[in-house]
Structures are given as C-alpha cells and as structure tokens.
Amino acid sequence: MRIIDNLQYANWSEKIFRQMRAGGVDAVHVTIAYHENFRETVLNFEQWNRWFETYPDLIMKGLTAEDVDRARASNRTAIFFGFQNPSPIEDDIGLVEIVHSLGARFMQLSYNNQSLLATGCYEAEDSGITRMGRQVIGEMNRVGLVVDMSHSADRSTIEAAEISTRPITITHANPYEWQPALRNKRPEVIKAVTEAGGMIGFSLYPHHLKDKSACTLESFCQMIAEAAARYGAQHLGLGSDLCQDQPDRVVEWMRVGRWSKAIDYGEGSASAPGFPPMPSWFQDNRDFGNIAEGLRKIGMSELEVAGIMGENWYRFYQENFGAKA
Amino acid sequence: MRIIDNLQYANWSEKIFRQMRAGGVDAVHVTIAYHENFRETVLNFEQWNRWFETYPDLIMKGLTAEDVDRARASNRTAIFFGFQNPSPIEDDIGLVEIVHSLGARFMQLSYNNQSLLATGCYEAEDSGITRMGRQVIGEMNRVGLVVDMSHSADRSTIEAAEISTRPITITHANPYEWQPALRNKRPEVIKAVTEAGGMIGFSLYPHHLKDKSACTLESFCQMIAEAAARYGAQHLGLGSDLCQDQPDRVVEWMRVGRWSKAIDYGEGSASAPGFPPMPSWFQDNRDFGNIAEGLRKIGMSELEVAGIMGENWYRFYQENFGAKA
Numbered sequence: 001m002r003i004i005d006n007l008q009y010a011n012w013s014e015k016i017f018r019q020m021r022a023g024g025v026d027a028v029h030v031t032i033a034y035h036e037n038f039r040e041t042v043l044n045f046e047q048w049n050r051w052f053e054t055y056p057d058l059i060m061k062g063l064t065a066e067d068v069d070r071a072r073a074s075n076r077t078a079i080f081f082g083f084q085n086p087s088p089i090e091d092d093i094g095l096v097e098i099v100h101s102l103g104a105r106f107m108q109l110s111y112n113n114q115s116l117l118a119t120g121c122y123e124a125e126d127s128g129i130t131r132m133g134r135q136v137i138g139e140m141n142r143v144g145l146v147v148d149m150s151h152s153a154d155r156s157t158i159e160a161a162e163i164s165t166r167p168i169t170i171t172h173a174n175p176y177e178w179q180p181a182l183r184n185k186r187p188e189v190i191k192a193v194t195e196a197g198g199m200i201g202f203s204l205y206p207h208h209l210k211d212k213s214a215c216t217l218e219s220f221c222q223m224i225a226e227a228a229a230r231y232g233a234q235h236l237g238l239g240s241d242l243c244q245d246q247p248d249r250v251v252e253w254m255r256v257g258r259w260s261k262a263i264d265y266g267e268g269s270a271s272a273p274g275f276p277p278m279p280s281w282f283q284d285n286r287d288f289g290n291i292a293e294g295l296r297k298i299g300m301s302e303l304e305v306a307g308i309m310g311e312n313w314y315r316f317y318q319e320n321f322g323a324k325a
Numbered sequence: 326m327r328i329i330d331n332l333q334y335a336n337w338s339e340k341i342f343r344q345m346r347a348g349g350v351d352a353v354h355v356t357i358a359y360h361e362n363f364r365e366t367v368l369n370f371e372q373w374n375r376w377f378e379t380y381p382d383l384i385m386k387g388l389t390a391e392d393v394d395r396a397r398a399s400n401r402t403a404i405f406f407g408f409q410n411p412s413p414i415e416d417d418i419g420l421v422e423i424v425h426s427l428g429a430r431f432m433q434l435s436y437n438n439q440s441l442l443a444t445g446c447y448e449a450e451d452s453g454i455t456r457m458g459r460q461v462i463g464e465m466n467r468v469g470l471v472v473d474m475s476h477s478a479d480r481s482t483i484e485a486a487e488i489s490t491r492p493i494t495i496t497h498a499n500p501y502e503w504q505p506a507l508r509n510k511r512p513e514v515i516k517a518v519t520e521a522g523g524m525i526g527f528s529l530y531p532h533h534l535k536d537k538s539a540c541t542l543e544s545f546c547q548m549i550a551e552a553a554a555r556y557g558a559q560h561l562g563l564g565s566d567l568c569q570d571q572p573d574r575v576v577e578w579m580r581v582g583r584w585s586k587a588i589d590y591g592e593g594s595a596s597a598p599g600f601p602p603m604p605s606w607f608q609d610n611r612d613f614g615n616i617a618e619g620l621r622k623i624g625m626s627e628l629e630v631a632g633i634m635g636e637n638w639y640r641f642y643q644e645n646f647g648a649k650a
Contacts, residue, residue, distance in 0.1 A: 039364060045426075046419030094371030101370075101427050 002026045002068060003288050004310035004317075006201040007082075007150075007172035007239035011246045012051060016285065017058040020077040023285040026310060027068045027317075029106060029171065029239070033083040035257030038095055041088035045102050048079065063103055065317035080317075082106030082171070084151060084254075086117050086136070093132070096139040105321055106171060107140065108148045109133060109160060112266070113259060118149075118156040121182055122266075126153035129160055141166045144322045149193070150239075151183065158192040166320055167197035172239030174203055178223045179210045181267055187230070194235035199316050200227070201239025206276040207267035208241070217281040221294040224308060233304045237313045238291070244284055248274035327351045327393060328613050329635035329642075331526040332407075332475075332497035332564035336571045337376060341610065342383040345402040348610040351635060352393045352642075354431060354496065354564070358408040360582030363420055366413035370427050373404065388428055390642035405642075407431030407496070409476060409579075411442050411461070418457070421464040430646050431496060432465065433473045434458060434485060437591070438584060443474075443481040446507055447591075451478035459488055466491045469647045474518070475564075476508065483517040491645055492522035497564030499528055503548045504535045506592055512555070519560035524641050525552070526564025531601040532592035533566070542606040546619040549633060558629045562638045563616070569609055573599035 003024055009031040010016050020028065032044040052061055060071055062078030071078035081103045088104070089095035099107075109118035109129070117133035119126040129137070137160060140147055147168040149157040161168050170193055176184040190200055202224060209215035210223070227236055243250070251274060255266040265273055281290045288309065295305045328349055334356040335341050345353065357369040377386055385396055387403030396403035406428045413429070414420035424432070434443035434454070442458035444451040454462070462485060465472055472493040474482040486493050495518055501509040515525055527549060534540035535548070552561055568575070576599060580591040590598055606615045613634065620630045 038367075042363075042423055043419070045423060046417070049419065049422045092371070094368070094374065097374045098367055098370060098427065102423065103426070 001292075001306040002072065002310035002314050004068065004313040005029070005238050005240050005242070005285070005288070006169075006199075006313050007031065007203070008242040008244075009246070010242055010244040011250070013245065014055060014058070016244060017051075017055050017077065019285040021058055021075065023288050025077050025285050025288060026072045027062055027078040027080060027313070028285075029080045029082050031084050032081050032104075033088045034085055034111065034254050035087050035259070038088050038090050038092075038099075041083070041099070042102070045081070048081070052079075061103060063105075064321055065314055068314055068317065080105045082108075082148065084108045084148075085111035086115050089136070091116060091132070093135055093139050096136060096145055097143045100143045100145045104145060105317075106146045106148045106169065108151055109136075110153070110156065111151045112255075118160065119153040121151055121153050123153060126155040128155050129163055133160075134163055137163050138165075140164075142324050144320060144324070146320050154186060154189050157185075157189050161192040161196045161198065164196070166324070167199070167316070168193055169198050169316075170200045172201050172203040172205070172208075172241045174208045175223060175227060178226075179208060181208050183267065184208055190227070190231055194231040197235075199235050199237055199312060200231070201237045201313070202227075203239055203241045204278065204282045205241035205243070206278065209279065213277045213279055215279050217279070217290060217294040218298065220279075221291070221298045221300075224295065225298055225300060228300070228304060228308075233300075233307055234312055236308050237310070237316075238288075238308065240282065242278075242284065243275055246275060251275055326617075326631040327397065327635035327639050329393065329638040330354070330563050330565050330567070330610070330613070331494075331524075331638050332356065332528070333567040333569075334571070335567055335569035336575070338570065339380060339383070341569060342376075342380050342402065344610040346383055346400065348613050350402050350610050350613060351397045352387055352403040352405060352638075353610075354405045354407050356409050357406050357429075358413045359410055359436065359579050360412050360584070363413050363415050363417075363424075366408070366424070367427070370406070373406070377404075386428060388430075389646055390639055393639055393642065405430045407433075407473065409433045409473075410436035411440050414461070416441060416457070418460055418464050421461060421470055422468045425468045425470045429470060430642075431471045431473045431494065433476055434461075435478070435481065436476045437580075443485065444478040446476055446478050448478060451480040453480050454484045454488055458485075462488050463490075465489075467649050469645060469649070471645050479511060479514050482510075482514050486517040486521045486523065489521070491649070492524070492641070493518055494523050494641075495525045497526050497528040497530070497533075497566040499533045500548060500552060503551075504533060506533050508592060509533055515552070515556055519556040522560075524560050524562055524637060525556070526562045526638070527552075528564055528566045529603065529607045530566035530568070531603065534604065538602045538604055540604050542604070542615060542619040543623065545604075546616070546623045546625075549620065550623055550625060553625070553629060553633075558625075558632055559637055559640075561633050562635070562641075563613075563633065565607070567603070567609065568600055571600060576600055
C-alpha cells in the first residue's frame, strides 16, 4: 500500500524527512508558494534542490507517478511541488509551462482572496473564473499542471470543474457539514469536483476538524466513510495540511502576505492567532498508520483503505501530471 | 549520419524550421540569451515553448541525446538551448540547476567582457576563472550544464578546462592561425579543451573565416582536416553561428547589450557594422550537404565526415547532458 500525503507545509528539516521515512510515506505534495512572485518561487525551488542534494538518502524530486515507485524502491520519499496561489505565474500565461518544467504539479487558482484567475473563499462576492482564469485552466490542462481549488470560493470551484477538460482537485479540506469552517466544502462543491473525476484530500488542520484539536480519530474516519458513500471512495485521499514546526510568523505570512497592513486571523482569532495543536493521533508523518487503522476499525475494506491512504492519489498522478494526450 | 549544428541564432520562423527539415538537420543548439537576466531568459524559454506548440511537426524540445533520435524518427529537428553569457544565472548559483531543469544545456562563462565567472576575449587583461566561476563550474558539472568558452579569453579557457571535471567546449570558433580573428582560438587553447575530452565546433560566421564572406569551401574543409590531424577528428563538430534573417539591431544587442552607451563594432567596423553575407556554399540549413561533400572531396573518411557532421556532438550530448554519475 502506497502512502501519499497530498498537502504539507512543514518547516522542513532532516528530522521531518526522517519522520517521513519512519512513517513509510512514499510521496508528499509540498507547498512552495503562498504569495511569492515568480522569482521568489524560483528561490523556493532552489531551496528544495539543495535539500535533495543534502539528503539524497531520504528524499527525491517527484515529477511523475513512476517517481513514487522509484522513491519506494530506494526507501525514500518523493516530493511533489505545488502552489496555494497563482502568484508564481504573475500575469504571464507562459509561466504555466515554465513552472511545470521546474516541477510544479498543483496550483490553486486563488488563495482566500480574489486572484487574477478566480475568487477566494474569504471574499464577500464570488464572480467565478476570470477571463485569464479560463485561459490558464486551458494551459494547465495542456501541460499537466493540476487545478487545485482548496482555498477558492464555491462558484469559482464549480466553474473550474466545468471549464477544465481534466479532473481538478481540492487537495486539503473537509466537508462543511462535518465542521462548518469557511474553508471546508459544501456537498455541491465536492460533487462538482468528484463527478468530473477529481479528488478531495482530507485535511488534519485542526480548524478544519470537528472539535478542532480534540477531534477523535473515529469521528475523522467516520467523516471519510460518509464521504465515500456519498462521492465514491476512489475520489478520496489525504491532504493533511501538516504545518509541523512552523513559527507563528509563517501562519501570518499565509494569511496576509503583503496584501494587507492589518492583521487577518483567518480561521484563528486574536486570542488564538497561531497554529493550533494537532490531534493526538496525528502529530506528524509517523502517524499515518493510525489513520489506516482507524479506517479499518470503522469497517472500510482493505481496498478502500489503500485507496484513501495513497493509491487514489497515485492513480491521479499517473493520469494528470503529463502533457495532454 | 546524424546532422547536428551546435550553434545558431537565427531570426526564427517557420521558413527556417522548414529549411532545417529540408537540410536533414537532426538537432540544433540555439542561443537563447546574450545579455538577458534570469527573468528575461525565462521569456525566451516561453517563446520557444510557443514555437514548439505552433510547429509540432517541424521542431521539438531537446533535453537528451535520445531526443535527437526521437526527432529523427519523427522527421523533426530537436532544439537544444544555450546561453552565450552567464547573465541568466545572475549572482545565484542555485539558478544553474533551475536553468538546466528548464532545458539549458550549454552556458558560456563569459561573452567578450569580464563576467562574474571568467574573462571575455575582448578584455585587455585576463584574470582567469573567478571565485564564483570555480563554484559555478562545479555546479554545472554536477547537473550536466556544459561549459562553453567560445567568447572567453585564453587563460580563462585553459583554466576552465583544468577546473572542470567534465569535458568543456568551444561551440563556435575556428583556429586563429587560419583566420586571426580575436574570437578564433590559438592552438594551446584548442589543445586544452580537446585533450580534456572536449569539443570545438567550427564557425561559419564570415568574420571567423579566411577571406571572410569569400572563403572557399575547400579552404574551410582543409582547415578542418588540419585540425583533425592536430587535435583528433573525434573532438570536432560544427557550430555554424548562423544568424539568418537577423536585422542589424540584433548584432548591436549582441555587441553592447546594456553595458555600454557607446557603440562597439566587435569584429565589424563603422563602415561594415552589420551581419556580413554568408559564404555562397553555406547560406542556410539546407547547405550542410555541401560541407559533408567538401570534407569527402579533400579526402576525409566517411567515418570522420559523419563524426564532424554530427556524430561527435551526439556522443558528447550522450555523455554530458545528465547529472554526474
């Protein structure tokens, strides 16, 4: 059984890479841009190149699904890159292929706010996919850069699923009915994405969990089982949103970047501005076994468990990371 | 017999791509930066991506020697990218791997002037490879970006051949004794490059030819035969420096970029500032057959001719475009 976590943004270190190995994690999709422009994002690619050079026995760059198997065969974790914001492509559609050549495999069309491409989930009005957004979706489809709508608004997400000729994703979020967080997704949104062949990755960020940090493993797994019944287990995976070891200034960068002089607390608050503690049963990369065990305990089949733990993302990688046939 | 031209900078058009096909040219190393910084060079990569998309039946992006065969098998020309100046990596060694990921396969350490890495051939003093130059050569060796010293000064070139742990190149120049142009190379320089396993590509830029535009095919081929006897035929290839259809403002950009407010005529002069006419027997990509025929006529073996027309570059590509073993 392959284990793939389709969203992390940890404060990367040898310790964390060793925890990936200890947890048997075959692949991780890591965020390398929140608000960075193109040149700043290139610096983040460079930083990862240094990590690949420094820790060649622990991690390797992932470009294709086959790299997951190469990593597995050599006892390493394949790292796939993604952006939570289209800021790295600036206003230049030609940068879509450029960042794909550099290894980007997922890009969110917006991050909380309105972008050049789509509306973010924190805006009061959702005007849907923009003129440039339609062009960029087409270009992303052409080269094999996957549309991610995790932080986008509902109408924009549904329109993206319609416009895109290849499956799109919500890499990290949970159903809104289970935990009514602004970032969690309503049924019609999840339906639009999964019915078009797309995937949703379930988040372990406490603000996205029922009872937040106190969420039980059983409740999390029950939520997944219900989603499987409703949307089809083959469309489900994990996107833990693990932000391990990050200082609070990083959550502030995520929330306000350079776009505001005022503080915005996002899903936090003035009294709890930082990263909330993770649930006891998912502290870091060594704990994926707990989730697999939890899914088995509530009665999911071994095939469904394997799909959710990584096989579904693996198949999605196989079909969506290359140029359009 | 594979035909590879290891340096062109034409004013690219469908006409020229069709001429490549008419001439049976399997691969061309094209210059995509003279003085461009990183972001400007990315725009040039983008422009090529558009051409690959627009002319998929004529050209394809080349990254490995195998791409030459893929191009051949599909009746296309593989395009390999190079820089005539290290300006695209600015002062950032991490950009070496980034530009390699984007497809760059050759980079000159200097272009006529002193650079951050090495001295150019027009400087009065040649201080050799710089501190950063040593680091960058190591990084180029690591990732498989080939050192090109075509426009560098002699001491810098000889030092680069010594410092580099992989073969280096002079992609486009001729022997100085044959035509004493500032850009042509003295025996000790060619020797340093070829004895370290490197290659020299012979130029057809008229300022590099004996009798310039009036140079005869026989004289050009005789020069190659003498170089073969002196340095070994396996180290020789073509790097035509074809600048077809370029307006004169382009040669001005090559010569002064943004570094001077005064005009510098390079190998031209105030009375002849533009591109000189090409020799009658090499007007464009359709004329490589003339060179092969000329080499046969002066008595070179079919094996030597094939090597010079492309097989030597092909073997060099096989050994030098990948990460260090």
